[in-house]
Amino acid sequence: MSNELTPKTGQFDEIISIIDNARTRALKAVNAELIQMYWEIGAYVSKRVKNGGWGKSIVADFSAFLQTQYPTMKGFSAQNIWRMKQFYETYSGNEKLSPLVREIPWTNNLLIMTGCKTDEAREFYLRLCITNRYTKRELDRQISSMLYERTMLSSVKNQELIAGNGGLAALRDSYVFEFLDLEDPYKEKDLRRQIVSHLKDFILEFGQDFTFVGEEYRVQVGNTDFFIDLLFYNRALTCLVAIELKIDVFRPEHMGQLNFYLEALDRDVRKPNENPSVGLILCTGKDDTVVEYALSRTMSPTMVADYTLHLPDKKLLQNKLRELTELALESDAGDEE
Secondary structure, three states: OOOOOOOOOOOOHHHHHHHHHHHHHHHHHHHHHHHHHHHHHHHHHHHHHHOOOOOHHHHHHHHHHHHHHOOOOOOOOHHHHHHHHHHHHHHOOOOOOOOHHHHOOHHHHHHHHHHOOOHHHHHHHHHHHHHHOOOHHHHHHHHHOOHHHHHHOOOHHHHHHOHHHOOOOOOOOEEEOOOOOOOOOOOHHHHHHHHHHOHHHHHHHHOOOEEEEEEEEEEEEOOEEEEEEEEEEEOOOOEEEEEEEOOOEOOOHHHHHHHHHHHHHHHHOOOOOOOOOEEEEEEOEOOHHHHHHHHOOOOOOEEEEEEEOOOOOHHHHHHHHHHHHHHHHHHHHHHHO
16 A cells, blocks of 8 residues: 655655755855955954064964864864965955855865966856866866866867857867876777766866766667767757767868768757757877868867876966967057057
């Protein structure tokens, strides 16, 4: 005999949604107040230090006093109080970024503040963190993998294609798969299987708007079956994303294969409300001139990106980005003359 009091599946989804949304708003409000408190303490300490009355010993005494007054509250160590001062001084003159810091946890704010040297980089990670609700581990990984620098170094063609994603990194010129358990030599099937086994980390690298559809996704054209290495759906771009994996450098013939898959997806799989499918070739290296020639006559939204199994050289990427910025500034100055 069935229990009539047992709720049916999905019967109370609406009320659960109301409760979850209320809890989320409450947590955001608590976090905002906590960040505001740290901001005001930082402003207080900054003023005292600038007036010449406070140094390390007084801040240590101040920390001990606060911990005595509020023994159940964490975060009042001398080191953290100095961080509050740095936090206030970093953002106090920036009306654009100061509201954003109140939308993410203190630990994430510390990672961004200490891991970024420019306001542009801080804004990039702040907005990315707000959009994707990164945990501390996820944010730390993105900063360590130089996501900002890699995104800024993406080609103009890629930048235009992903413009619909609010400037966040939907698709880029290069990817880092340091989380894969691969050793040379490996085959394409090994790479594919490792990606599927580490899908959460793979999606973190690509962006949380990606949803996994399948590996070796079958499309039938005529009487022949063809298999796409990896198929995803991107909610921001509202389209299917077909990924072909290569364990060597990019070759022009790779483009023809992927364009064929995109045509099959658009004719037989894509829904009427979705945008045309996007293709991405992941390879170990590419000659930009060869890529430009290969892409010049294709009408499909297709990109070529390289990947590495190791974290990038931080100084190398920073130097490349600085050189690119200097060239852009020189070009702008030349246009004005």
